[in-house]
Amino acid sequence: MTALLTDNLPLLAGAPNGIKMLRELILELAVRGKLVPQDPNDEPASELLKRIAEEKARLVSEGKVRKQRPLEEIGAEEKPFDVPTNWEWVRVAAVGHDWGQKTPDKAFTYIDVGAVDNAAGRISAPQILMAEDAPSRARKVVRPGTVIYSTIRPYLLNVAVIEETYEQEPIASTAFAIIHPYLEMPARYFLYYLRSPVFVRYVESVQMGIAYPAINDGQFFSGLIPLPPLAEQHRIVAKVDELMALCDRLEAQQADAESAHAQLVQALLDSLTQARDAEDFTQSWQRLAEHFNTLFTTESSINALKQTLLQLAVMGKLVPQDPSDEPASELYKKIATWKEKLVKEKVYQKTANLKSKVDKYTYPNKWLKVQIGEICPSIVPVRDKPKSFSGDTPWVTLSSFPESNWFLNDLKVELGLSSDEIYRYGVRVIPQGSVMMSCIGRFGLAAINRVPVVTNQQIHSFVVYEGIAPEFLVFVIKVASAELESLATSTTVAYLNKSSCESIELGLPPVKEQHRIVAKVDQLMSLCDQLKARLNQARQVHEQLACALVEQAVA
Incomplete structure (x- = not known):
């Protein structure tokens, strides 16, 4: 193989x-x-199990480990596959033990789930804490050669071997199941088994919860493990x-x-x-x-x-x-007249104070360098989400924006506003054929609406003059994504204000x-x-x- x-x-x-x-x-x-x-010539695993039983009895008599309850016998139907003749199927509890729990009483090395390098299977970032700073989960005693297995979100495979001796006593979080192999069996064999698809499938069959799936210690120690002869464990x-x-x-x-x-x-x-x-x-x-x-x-x-x-x-x-195309300067004159009329009639707001232009590109002769706020009135969304949705004017969020198309994905009106709700909540309707862009977080996202819509506060919209191809403005916004990111202001989430959105520069081509x-x-x-x-x-x-x-x- x-x-x-x-x-x-x-x-x-x-x-x-x-x-x-x-x-x-x-x-x-x-x-x-x-x-x-x-x-x-290897000693079979059945003999190894006898020696493990003797070791277990000795540790119990010395008070180093607790006496275990009798383990449930393994039925043939439980075994996921056949193993070589000198191997044995056993429960995890039969071949390893934990070291109990304690409340830290002095400085200690704390091993939490975040301290595990799950790619390497080792501890990479333990913390040194004083006893009085110990979190309530800092309870499980570990030693060199101990294997720790995160029982919370086990699919992350936060499994590791304690490989070094720490100056301050190591104590692990109660989020781990602890197993220390008997007879100094190689801990890395257990590590590899716990990370294997076999054990992953077992855990997936018993774990509880959806957002934060977990198993308990009982389920962990009841799991099966194929036990090879000791010499073969080292070879593996x-x-x-x-x-x-x-x-x-x-x-x-x-x-x-x-x-x-x-x-x-x-x-x-x-x-x-x-x-x-x-x-x-x-x-x-x-x-x-x-x-x-x-x-x-x-x-x-x-x-x-x-x-x-x-x-x-x-x-x-x-x-x-x-050369026969009408220059963009003529188009600009028509747009200016149209836009001035709409602002004068208070259909749309005046353009914000635009940022200074920079010479990004040299455009062809009949093009005109402008900023998007010069040629498009914009609509800033309301900050508050409406309290009811009972109409058929679609409520649009960024999840409706396409990855590889210029138009909004097909809108199934799961949430929509009526004309009464639009008036009551002061929501602005985005006319069809407008260009909408993300003004929060993911900059460069843009789309065109085929029907009138209303939007949440993550979307800034530009109303487009009939002489402009709205797809071209989408191209401009997508290309400007890195520039928009640099213009964004941030408290907890980066966002673009009206001035930044309207200051996007472009070369306006002839129609x-x-x-x-x-x-x-x-x-x-x-x-x-x-x-x-x-x-x-x-x-x-x-x-x-x-x-x-x-x-x-x-x-």
């Missing part, structure tokens, strides 16, 4: 979550007796340590490769946005095109490509300019060019989504092959 594992290492490691699957497979094979060969630990170190190296190499790949992709994409002229842009695109199949092989690289396409769109580099840009972006985004879909299909096939290999290995 080890040869099967080694021969197919590239397939397993390259699968989605491949190294995680490898680690789980190693542990599964280890506790099934399939990772190292059995030695007929040595082999698992060796293979986990190999996984660590693979993970580091993979991380380095992914980082290098991401940097290369970004550098080549930046060469497009930073091109000095049309010739430079063409050469940069040619370099990218020559290596397209090598560069865009991950979801993150395709997302980076999509973001760059949007950036090129708002810079005027995605479609050619048409016809806006529509050409939107059509080209839609076409290219669709191609990117197709590329991502093929990538996901290939990933699923790869994962299916890896899973089939794992099933074959443990069969």
Whole structure:
């Protein structure tokens, strides 16, 4: 089985979550007796159990551990799989004990759940506390060689071995179940078993609770553990340590490769946005095109490509300019008249004091540098949520915003306001075709509404003149995400005020060019989504092959 594992290492490691699957497979094979060969000269586990019973009796007589109640016999139906002939299935309580509890009476080393490095299976951040500062959960005595297992949210696998001798006595939280193996059996064998898919499945079958699932000490100690001969336990630990170190190296190499790949992709994409002229842009695109199949092989690289396409769109580099287009300055005059009339009639508020412009890009000749507040009246949402919802004007939150489209997701009116509620609560209706953006937390989210809506306080909205393609403004906001983050003010949650939202800069293209840009972006985004879909299909096939290999290995 080890040869099967080694021969197919590239397939397993390259699968989605491949190294995680490898680690789980190693542990599964280890506790099934399939990772190292059995030695007929080893003392069988049945004899080891006799010596454990003698050790247990001695510790009880010396008052070091409490006498246990008789353990329930293990029925054949309880055993999850067959083990080698010289192994035994036993309950966890049969092969280890705890050290009891105490209230700290002097300075001590406190081990809480947060002190566990669950990737390495060791204690990484213990605290030194004085007795008077001891939390009520600081009760469980531990010693070097003790295994601790978090019974709260056990899916996090906060399992560790106490490996060092602390100057101040170590005391663990009552959130841990404590097991100290008898006869100095290797604690790491128990660590590996408690982290294995076998024990994880058992815990999932008995844990209680949904938000914070947990098991109790009784359930923990009643669990089963396959017990190999003592010599084989040491061989298993040595082999698992060796293979986990190999996984660590693979993970580091993979991380380095992914980082290098991401940097290369970004550098080549930046060469497009930073091109000095049309010739430079063409050469940069040619370099990218020559290596397209090598560069865009991950979801993150395709997302980076999509973001760059949007950036090129708002810079005027995605479609050619048409000298017959009416310049944007003429469009701006019409917008100014329209906007001034709406503000004068008090339909919308005046534009806030805008921040100073900066020269981000050099735009094509017929474009006009503006700020979004100059061309769009904005609607600031009310701060308080309405107290009732009995109408059909949709109440929109950021969860309705799409990831890869420009329009709001299909709105099923779970919460909606009536005209009476809109008036009563002073809510502003966002007219259809407006551009809405996140003004709290996740900056760069933007969407267009196809029907009139009302929104919560996380959304700032811009009313769009009929001569402007609202999709183009969405592109602008998405590209400005990093800039918006730098403008945000924060107390507990970062937010953008009216002035910051309205100060977003853009190059306003002629009307016809806006529509050409939107059509080209839609076409290219669709191609990117197709590329991502093929990538996901290939990933699923790869994962299916890896899973089939794992099933074959443990069969």
